Amino acid sequence: MQLPAFKLERYFAQYEFKVQYVLCASDCESFSIQDLLAFEPDAAERFQRHWLGYTQSQGSPSLQREICNLYDHIAPQQVLVHTGAEEAIFLFMHAALDAADHIIVHWPCYQSLFEVARSIGCQVTLWQAREANGWSLDPAELQQCLRPNTKAVIINTPHNPTGYLMRPDAFHEIARFCRDKGIILFSDEVYRESEYRRQDRLPAACDLGAHTVSLGVLSKTYGLAGLRIGWIATQNTEIYGRMAALKDYTTICNSAPSEFLAELALRHRQKLAVRNRKIIADNLDLLDPFFARHTERLAWQRPRAGSIGFPHLIGQDVDDFCQNLLENTGVLLLPGTLYADQGNHFRIGFGRRNFPDGLARLEEFLAS
Numbered sequence: 001m002q003l004p005a006f007k008l009e010r011y012f013a014q015y016e017f018k019v020q021y022v023l024c025a026s027d028c029e030s031f032s033i034q035d036l037l038a039f040e041p042d043a044a045e046r047f048q049r050h051w052l053g054y055t056q057s058q059g060s061p062s063l064q065r066e067i068c069n070l071y072d073h074i075a076p077q078q079v080l081v082h083t084g085a086e087e088a089i090f091l092f093m094h095a096a097l098d099a100a101d102h103i104i105v106h107w108p109c110y111q112s113l114f115e116v117a118r119s120i121g122c123q124v125t126l127w128q129a130r131e132a133n134g135w136s137l138d139p140a141e142l143q144q145c146l147r148p149n150t151k152a153v154i155i156n157t158p159h160n161p162t163g164y165l166m167r168p169d170a171f172h173e174i175a176r177f178c179r180d181k182g183i184i185l186f187s188d189e190v191y192r193e194s195e196y197r198r199q200d201r202l203p204a205a206c207d208l209g210a211h212t213v214s215l216g217v218l219s220k221t222y223g224l225a226g227l228r229i230g231w232i233a234t235q236n237t238e239i240y241g242r243m244a245a246l247k248d249y250t251t252i253c254n255s256a257p258s259e260f261l262a263e264l265a266l267r268h269r270q271k272l273a274v275r276n277r278k279i280i281a282d283n284l285d286l287l288d289p290f291f292a293r294h295t296e297r298l299a300w301q302r303p304r305a306g307s308i309g310f311p312h313l314i315g316q317d318v319d320d321f322c323q324n325l326l327e328n329t330g331v332l333l334l335p336g337t338l339y340a341d342q343g344n345h346f347r348i349g350f351g352r353r354n355f356p357d358g359l360a361r362l363e364e365f366l367a368s
Protein backbone atom coordinates (compact mmCIF):
# COMPACT_ATOMS: atom_id res chain seq x y z
CA MET A 1 0.00 0.00 0.00
CA GLN A 2 1.47 3.33 -1.12
CA LEU A 3 -0.46 6.39 0.03
CA PRO A 4 0.63 9.81 -1.27
CA ALA A 5 0.22 12.89 0.94
CA PHE A 6 -3.37 13.98 1.57
CA LYS A 7 -2.93 17.42 0.02
CA LEU A 8 -5.86 19.18 1.67
CA GLU A 9 -5.05 17.84 5.15
CA ARG A 10 -1.35 18.74 4.80
CA TYR A 11 -2.40 22.29 3.82
CA PHE A 12 -4.61 22.55 6.90
CA ALA A 13 -1.85 21.09 9.08
CA GLN A 14 0.37 23.94 7.92
CA TYR A 15 -2.07 26.83 8.37
CA GLU A 16 -5.30 26.02 10.22
CA PHE A 17 -4.20 26.86 13.74
CA LYS A 18 -1.90 29.75 12.79
CA VAL A 19 -3.99 32.03 10.61
CA GLN A 20 -6.44 34.66 11.80
CA TYR A 21 -9.43 33.68 9.63
CA VAL A 22 -10.13 30.20 8.37
CA LEU A 23 -12.54 31.11 5.57
CA CYS A 24 -12.55 27.63 4.04
CA ALA A 25 -13.51 25.41 6.99
CA SER A 26 -15.54 22.40 5.95
CA ASP A 27 -17.34 22.06 9.27
CA CYS A 28 -19.88 24.18 11.10
CA GLU A 29 -19.38 26.13 14.32
CA SER A 30 -18.55 23.83 17.20
CA PHE A 31 -19.84 23.55 20.76
CA SER A 32 -18.04 23.14 24.09
CA ILE A 33 -18.36 20.10 26.35
CA GLN A 34 -20.18 22.43 28.75
CA ASP A 35 -22.72 23.32 26.02
CA LEU A 36 -23.48 19.65 25.41
CA LEU A 37 -23.69 18.75 29.10
CA ALA A 38 -26.18 21.57 29.64
CA PHE A 39 -28.72 19.76 27.44
CA GLU A 40 -29.64 17.35 30.27
CA PRO A 41 -29.79 18.15 34.01
CA ASP A 42 -27.76 15.16 35.20
CA ALA A 43 -25.41 14.88 32.21
CA ALA A 44 -22.40 16.56 33.89
CA GLU A 45 -22.53 14.16 36.78
CA ARG A 46 -22.97 11.14 34.55
CA PHE A 47 -20.04 12.28 32.42
CA GLN A 48 -17.81 12.56 35.51
CA ARG A 49 -18.66 8.99 36.44
CA HIS A 50 -18.28 7.61 32.91
CA TRP A 51 -15.97 4.58 32.87
CA LEU A 52 -12.69 4.85 30.94
CA GLY A 53 -12.11 1.22 30.13
CA TYR A 54 -12.13 -0.23 26.61
CA THR A 55 -15.46 0.25 24.86
CA GLN A 56 -17.38 -2.12 22.61
CA SER A 57 -15.66 -2.33 19.27
CA GLN A 58 -18.77 -1.73 17.14
CA GLY A 59 -19.79 1.27 19.30
CA SER A 60 -21.84 1.24 22.48
CA PRO A 61 -25.33 -0.25 21.92
CA SER A 62 -26.98 2.94 23.16
CA LEU A 63 -24.95 5.05 20.71
CA GLN A 64 -25.80 2.64 17.89
CA ARG A 65 -29.47 3.01 18.81
CA GLU A 66 -29.23 6.78 18.77
CA ILE A 67 -27.56 6.74 15.32
CA CYS A 68 -30.41 4.54 14.02
CA ASN A 69 -32.78 7.48 14.52
CA LEU A 70 -31.18 9.07 11.46
CA TYR A 71 -32.44 6.21 9.28
CA ASP A 72 -35.70 4.40 8.50
CA HIS A 73 -34.61 0.79 7.95
CA ILE A 74 -31.43 0.39 9.98
CA ALA A 75 -31.13 -1.63 13.18
CA PRO A 76 -28.48 -0.92 15.86
CA GLN A 77 -26.36 -3.91 14.83
CA GLN A 78 -26.15 -2.43 11.31
CA VAL A 79 -24.28 0.63 12.60
CA LEU A 80 -20.50 0.45 13.00
CA VAL A 81 -19.03 3.40 14.88
CA HIS A 82 -15.59 4.70 13.87
CA THR A 83 -13.04 7.31 14.79
CA GLY A 84 -14.33 9.99 12.42
CA ALA A 85 -15.60 9.43 8.92
CA GLU A 86 -12.01 9.10 7.77
CA GLU A 87 -11.41 5.78 9.51
CA ALA A 88 -14.66 4.45 8.04
CA ILE A 89 -13.58 5.42 4.50
CA PHE A 90 -10.25 3.68 4.97
CA LEU A 91 -11.79 0.51 6.36
CA PHE A 92 -14.59 0.38 3.79
CA MET A 93 -12.11 0.52 0.92
CA HIS A 94 -9.97 -2.22 2.46
CA ALA A 95 -12.99 -4.35 3.33
CA ALA A 96 -14.76 -4.08 -0.02
CA LEU A 97 -11.99 -3.87 -2.61
CA ASP A 98 -8.94 -5.68 -3.87
CA ALA A 99 -6.40 -4.88 -6.55
CA ALA A 100 -8.42 -6.47 -9.37
CA ASP A 101 -11.39 -4.17 -8.77
CA HIS A 102 -12.52 -1.00 -10.48
CA ILE A 103 -14.42 1.84 -8.81
CA ILE A 104 -16.25 4.92 -10.06
CA VAL A 105 -15.82 8.06 -7.95
CA HIS A 106 -17.74 11.35 -7.87
CA TRP A 107 -15.15 13.97 -8.93
CA PRO A 108 -13.70 16.28 -7.62
CA CYS A 109 -13.71 14.72 -4.18
CA TYR A 110 -12.27 14.49 -0.72
CA GLN A 111 -8.97 12.78 -1.48
CA SER A 112 -9.38 9.60 0.58
CA LEU A 113 -12.54 8.70 -1.37
CA PHE A 114 -10.39 7.68 -4.35
CA GLU A 115 -6.82 7.58 -3.01
CA VAL A 116 -7.28 4.64 -0.63
CA ALA A 117 -8.73 2.53 -3.46
CA ARG A 118 -5.86 3.53 -5.73
CA SER A 119 -3.35 2.56 -3.05
CA ILE A 120 -4.92 -0.91 -2.93
CA GLY A 121 -4.21 -1.16 -6.66
CA CYS A 122 -7.76 -0.63 -7.93
CA GLN A 123 -8.53 1.08 -11.21
CA VAL A 124 -10.36 4.34 -10.56
CA THR A 125 -12.67 6.17 -12.98
CA LEU A 126 -13.42 9.77 -12.04
CA TRP A 127 -17.06 10.68 -12.62
CA GLN A 128 -16.94 14.39 -13.34
CA ALA A 129 -19.39 16.81 -11.71
CA ARG A 130 -20.21 19.58 -14.22
CA GLU A 131 -20.04 23.17 -13.09
CA ALA A 132 -22.17 24.31 -16.02
CA ASN A 133 -24.94 22.06 -14.70
CA GLY A 134 -24.76 23.32 -11.11
CA TRP A 135 -22.05 20.78 -10.26
CA SER A 136 -24.44 17.91 -10.90
CA LEU A 137 -23.54 14.36 -11.88
CA ASP A 138 -25.22 12.92 -14.94
CA PRO A 139 -26.50 9.42 -14.05
CA ALA A 140 -26.50 8.57 -17.78
CA GLU A 141 -22.67 8.74 -17.68
CA LEU A 142 -22.50 5.90 -15.17
CA GLN A 143 -23.11 3.35 -17.91
CA GLN A 144 -20.08 4.69 -19.82
CA CYS A 145 -17.88 4.47 -16.73
CA LEU A 146 -18.91 0.87 -16.06
CA ARG A 147 -16.41 -1.98 -16.54
CA PRO A 148 -16.85 -5.72 -16.02
CA ASN A 149 -14.85 -5.47 -12.78
CA THR A 150 -16.62 -2.40 -11.32
CA LYS A 151 -17.11 -3.14 -7.64
CA ALA A 152 -18.27 0.14 -6.14
CA VAL A 153 -19.62 3.59 -6.96
CA ILE A 154 -18.61 6.34 -4.53
CA ILE A 155 -20.77 9.44 -4.24
CA ASN A 156 -20.78 12.36 -1.84
CA THR A 157 -23.82 14.57 -1.43
CA PRO A 158 -24.15 17.23 -0.06
CA HIS A 159 -20.76 17.51 -1.69
CA ASN A 160 -17.31 18.59 -0.62
CA PRO A 161 -16.09 20.89 -2.20
CA THR A 162 -18.93 22.15 -4.44
CA GLY A 163 -21.85 22.08 -1.98
CA TYR A 164 -23.90 20.18 -4.57
CA LEU A 165 -27.02 18.44 -3.30
CA MET A 166 -28.23 15.75 -5.67
CA ARG A 167 -31.82 15.71 -6.93
CA PRO A 168 -33.87 12.75 -5.62
CA ASP A 169 -34.52 11.29 -9.08
CA ALA A 170 -30.77 11.15 -9.84
CA PHE A 171 -30.03 9.67 -6.42
CA HIS A 172 -32.62 6.92 -6.88
CA GLU A 173 -31.43 6.26 -10.42
CA ILE A 174 -27.85 5.75 -9.24
CA ALA A 175 -29.00 3.47 -6.41
CA ARG A 176 -31.11 1.40 -8.84
CA PHE A 177 -28.24 1.18 -11.33
CA CYS A 178 -25.91 -0.15 -8.63
CA ARG A 179 -28.47 -2.65 -7.39
CA ASP A 180 -29.20 -3.96 -10.90
CA LYS A 181 -25.49 -4.36 -11.70
CA GLY A 182 -24.57 -5.90 -8.33
CA ILE A 183 -22.36 -2.93 -7.42
CA ILE A 184 -21.90 -1.44 -3.95
CA LEU A 185 -23.01 2.18 -3.57
CA PHE A 186 -20.87 3.95 -0.96
CA SER A 187 -22.64 7.20 -0.12
CA ASP A 188 -20.70 9.82 1.83
CA GLU A 189 -23.49 11.67 3.65
CA VAL A 190 -21.38 13.58 6.16
CA TYR A 191 -23.29 16.80 5.37
CA ARG A 192 -26.75 15.27 5.75
CA GLU A 193 -29.24 17.40 7.73
CA SER A 194 -27.56 20.61 6.58
CA GLU A 195 -30.07 21.09 3.71
CA TYR A 196 -31.42 24.63 3.68
CA ARG A 197 -34.96 23.34 3.04
CA ARG A 198 -36.19 20.20 4.79
CA GLN A 199 -37.95 18.99 1.64
CA ASP A 200 -34.62 18.82 -0.22
CA ARG A 201 -33.16 16.19 2.12
CA LEU A 202 -32.38 12.94 0.33
CA PRO A 203 -33.15 9.55 1.77
CA ALA A 204 -30.10 7.89 3.27
CA ALA A 205 -28.60 5.38 0.83
CA CYS A 206 -28.50 2.66 3.49
CA ASP A 207 -32.31 2.70 3.60
CA LEU A 208 -32.45 1.74 -0.08
CA GLY A 209 -31.15 -1.81 0.21
CA ALA A 210 -28.28 -4.11 1.12
CA HIS A 211 -26.13 -2.97 -1.82
CA THR A 212 -25.52 0.38 -0.13
CA VAL A 213 -23.38 1.82 2.65
CA SER A 214 -24.05 5.26 4.19
CA LEU A 215 -21.28 7.27 5.82
CA GLY A 216 -22.18 9.67 8.63
CA VAL A 217 -20.27 11.78 11.13
CA LEU A 218 -20.76 14.35 13.88
CA SER A 219 -18.08 16.66 12.46
CA LYS A 220 -19.89 18.73 9.82
CA THR A 221 -23.57 19.64 10.28
CA TYR A 222 -23.38 19.20 14.05
CA GLY A 223 -19.99 20.92 14.44
CA LEU A 224 -18.44 18.24 16.66
CA ALA A 225 -15.29 17.30 14.72
CA GLY A 226 -13.26 17.10 17.93
CA LEU A 227 -15.27 14.12 19.13
CA ARG A 228 -13.95 12.08 16.18
CA ILE A 229 -17.13 10.02 16.01
CA GLY A 230 -18.27 8.78 12.60
CA TRP A 231 -20.07 5.64 11.48
CA ILE A 232 -21.26 3.53 8.63
CA ALA A 233 -24.80 2.21 8.41
CA THR A 234 -25.48 -0.73 6.13
CA GLN A 235 -27.78 -3.71 5.70
CA ASN A 236 -24.86 -5.55 4.09
CA THR A 237 -23.69 -8.04 6.73
CA GLU A 238 -20.65 -9.14 4.73
CA ILE A 239 -19.17 -5.65 4.39
CA TYR A 240 -20.12 -4.85 7.97
CA GLY A 241 -18.33 -7.96 9.23
CA ARG A 242 -15.17 -7.29 7.24
CA MET A 243 -15.00 -3.67 8.35
CA ALA A 244 -15.54 -4.68 11.98
CA ALA A 245 -12.69 -7.20 11.72
CA LEU A 246 -10.33 -4.64 10.13
CA LYS A 247 -11.07 -2.12 12.85
CA ASP A 248 -9.11 -4.35 15.24
CA TYR A 249 -6.01 -3.20 13.33
CA THR A 250 -6.74 0.52 13.44
CA THR A 251 -8.47 1.79 16.59
CA ILE A 252 -10.02 -1.38 18.14
CA CYS A 253 -12.76 0.69 19.77
CA ASN A 254 -13.80 4.30 20.16
CA SER A 255 -12.95 6.86 22.82
CA ALA A 256 -15.25 6.37 25.82
CA PRO A 257 -15.75 10.09 26.61
CA SER A 258 -16.43 10.77 22.93
CA GLU A 259 -19.04 8.04 22.78
CA PHE A 260 -20.79 9.47 25.83
CA LEU A 261 -20.83 12.98 24.37
CA ALA A 262 -21.78 11.74 20.89
CA GLU A 263 -24.82 9.96 22.23
CA LEU A 264 -25.84 13.02 24.21
CA ALA A 265 -25.33 15.25 21.16
CA LEU A 266 -27.36 12.97 18.92
CA ARG A 267 -30.28 13.03 21.36
CA HIS A 268 -30.28 16.80 20.81
CA ARG A 269 -29.01 16.84 17.24
CA GLN A 270 -31.93 18.92 15.97
CA LYS A 271 -30.87 21.81 18.21
CA LEU A 272 -27.27 21.57 16.98
CA ALA A 273 -28.34 21.41 13.34
CA VAL A 274 -30.88 24.24 13.68
CA ARG A 275 -28.28 26.55 15.22
CA ASN A 276 -25.73 25.73 12.54
CA ARG A 277 -28.19 26.08 9.65
CA LYS A 278 -29.02 29.54 11.05
CA ILE A 279 -25.33 30.50 11.02
CA ILE A 280 -25.11 29.27 7.43
CA ALA A 281 -28.24 31.22 6.43
CA ASP A 282 -26.92 34.43 8.03
CA ASN A 283 -23.58 34.02 6.26
CA LEU A 284 -25.30 33.34 2.94
CA ASP A 285 -27.17 36.63 3.42
CA LEU A 286 -23.74 38.27 3.27
CA LEU A 287 -22.36 36.05 0.54
CA ASP A 288 -25.17 36.61 -1.97
CA PRO A 289 -24.63 40.39 -2.24
CA PHE A 290 -20.85 39.84 -1.99
CA PHE A 291 -20.84 37.68 -5.10
CA ALA A 292 -23.27 40.08 -6.81
CA ARG A 293 -20.76 42.90 -6.19
CA HIS A 294 -17.85 40.91 -7.68
CA THR A 295 -19.25 39.25 -10.78
CA GLU A 296 -16.20 40.29 -12.80
CA ARG A 297 -13.81 38.46 -10.48
CA LEU A 298 -15.92 35.67 -9.00
CA ALA A 299 -18.67 33.29 -10.08
CA TRP A 300 -20.35 30.67 -7.97
CA GLN A 301 -23.08 28.09 -7.90
CA ARG A 302 -25.05 28.76 -4.72
CA PRO A 303 -25.39 25.48 -2.80
CA ARG A 304 -28.70 24.13 -1.45
CA ALA A 305 -27.04 22.42 1.51
CA GLY A 306 -23.90 22.42 3.60
CA SER A 307 -21.36 24.98 4.71
CA ILE A 308 -19.03 25.07 1.70
CA GLY A 309 -19.01 26.25 -1.90
CA PHE A 310 -16.54 26.25 -4.77
CA PRO A 311 -16.41 29.67 -6.47
CA HIS A 312 -14.59 30.25 -9.73
CA LEU A 313 -11.90 32.93 -9.70
CA ILE A 314 -11.78 34.90 -12.93
CA GLY A 315 -8.65 36.41 -14.47
CA GLN A 316 -6.02 35.38 -11.92
CA ASP A 317 -4.25 32.18 -10.91
CA VAL A 318 -6.06 30.75 -7.87
CA ASP A 319 -2.90 29.51 -6.09
CA ASP A 320 -1.30 32.98 -6.32
CA PHE A 321 -4.54 34.61 -5.24
CA CYS A 322 -4.92 32.42 -2.13
CA GLN A 323 -1.24 32.84 -1.19
CA ASN A 324 -1.34 36.65 -1.57
CA LEU A 325 -4.60 36.81 0.36
CA LEU A 326 -3.11 34.80 3.19
CA GLU A 327 0.10 36.84 3.37
CA ASN A 328 -1.68 40.19 3.24
CA THR A 329 -4.74 39.59 5.37
CA GLY A 330 -4.38 36.37 7.39
CA VAL A 331 -7.43 34.92 5.60
CA LEU A 332 -7.18 31.27 4.57
CA LEU A 333 -8.96 30.02 1.45
CA LEU A 334 -8.41 26.59 -0.05
CA PRO A 335 -7.25 26.55 -3.67
CA GLY A 336 -9.03 23.94 -5.78
CA THR A 337 -5.66 22.65 -7.00
CA LEU A 338 -5.51 20.72 -3.71
CA TYR A 339 -8.37 18.64 -5.18
CA ALA A 340 -6.46 18.39 -8.49
CA ASP A 341 -9.14 20.72 -9.88
CA GLN A 342 -7.97 22.64 -12.94
CA GLY A 343 -10.86 25.06 -13.19
CA ASN A 344 -9.39 27.87 -11.03
CA HIS A 345 -11.78 27.43 -8.09
CA PHE A 346 -11.31 27.83 -4.38
CA ARG A 347 -13.27 26.40 -1.48
CA ILE A 348 -15.06 28.84 0.79
CA GLY A 349 -16.55 27.74 4.12
CA PHE A 350 -19.45 29.65 5.68
CA GLY A 351 -20.50 27.57 8.68
CA ARG A 352 -18.59 29.53 11.31
CA ARG A 353 -19.62 32.54 13.40
CA ASN A 354 -16.53 34.60 12.58
CA PHE A 355 -17.20 34.28 8.86
CA PRO A 356 -18.37 37.94 8.45
CA ASP A 357 -15.00 39.26 9.69
CA GLY A 358 -13.04 37.04 7.31
CA LEU A 359 -15.32 37.94 4.41
CA ALA A 360 -14.83 41.65 5.13
CA ARG A 361 -11.04 41.13 4.92
CA LEU A 362 -11.43 39.24 1.65
CA GLU A 363 -13.51 42.07 0.23
CA GLU A 364 -10.95 44.69 1.28
CA PHE A 365 -8.28 42.60 -0.41
CA LEU A 366 -10.31 42.41 -3.62
CA ALA A 367 -10.62 46.19 -3.59
CA SER A 368 -6.89 46.81 -2.98
Ligand SMILES: Cc1ncc(COP(=O)(O)O)c(C=O)c1O
Binding pocket: 026, 083, 084, 085, 086, 087, 110, 156, 159, 160, 188, 190, 217, 219, 225, 230
Ligand atom coordinates in the same frame (compact mmCIF):
# COMPACT_ATOMS: atom_id res chain seq x y z
C1 LIG B 1 -16.77 14.53 2.24
C2 LIG B 1 -16.01 14.18 3.47
N1 LIG B 1 -15.96 12.91 3.87
C3 LIG B 1 -15.28 12.55 4.98
C4 LIG B 1 -14.59 13.48 5.72
C5 LIG B 1 -13.84 13.05 6.96
O1 LIG B 1 -14.54 13.47 8.10
P1 LIG B 1 -13.83 13.43 9.54
O2 LIG B 1 -12.82 14.52 9.53
O3 LIG B 1 -14.89 13.74 10.49
O4 LIG B 1 -13.23 12.11 9.74
C6 LIG B 1 -14.60 14.81 5.33
C7 LIG B 1 -13.84 15.83 6.10
O5 LIG B 1 -13.56 16.91 5.66
C8 LIG B 1 -15.33 15.18 4.19
O6 LIG B 1 -15.40 16.45 3.79
